[in-house]
Amino acid sequence: MLFVTSFLTVPLAQAQRAGQSITVQYGVVTAGKQVDLNSGAVPKGAVVGGALGLASARGKKSSKRTRNAIIGAVAGSAVAGSAQGDTRGMVYSVALTGSAGEMQVVTDQREIRIGDCVAVERAGETANLRRVSDGFCDVANAQAVEELAEESIEEASECEMAKSAVVNASTIAEAELAAVKMRLLCDD
DSSP: OOOBSSOOOSOOEEEEETTEEEEEEEEEEEEEEEEETTSTTSOTTOEEEHHHHHHHHHOOSHHHHHHHHHHHHHHOHHHHHHHTTOOEEEEEEEEESTTOOEEEEEESOOOOOTTOEEEEEEETTEEEEEEOOGGGGOGGGHHHHHHTHHHHHHHHHHHHHHHHHHHHOOSHHHHHHHHHHHHHHHOO
């Protein structure tokens, strides 16, 4: 589920883990619009992000969706809202650094603002947006950003593992602790 208006031409930070690629790209948020995640207003091909994206990507069976809703209620944030019938999310448009095009990310994250420089961290079918220093979006800093690629991948991997822990929690206590870790590791 990815919408990119052109092929990516800037170097990507990426890592291979158990058959899964993690990529990190940088860009500036050009638009943000609140949407109902259950409506047709969500653009086809947009990357699904945030905790909501992870839960939906992994929760294909109804028993897993039910468990994810319970975990979401414990975890707080927009996942909790969705468990209680609130299906609001955001669609952000991100102009990727250089001539890498634009992508849209649908997420439960609501703290991102137009003009923010963000890291778009993608793992499999899910994404995370993290606000970063404006310097990451300055093409004049391309060499320095490239040299920091390993650290960027490490941060994205830690976020992905924290999201997985929320989805895979088997007790309320595990879910609560995992949700705190997820917020600490995945948000700006």
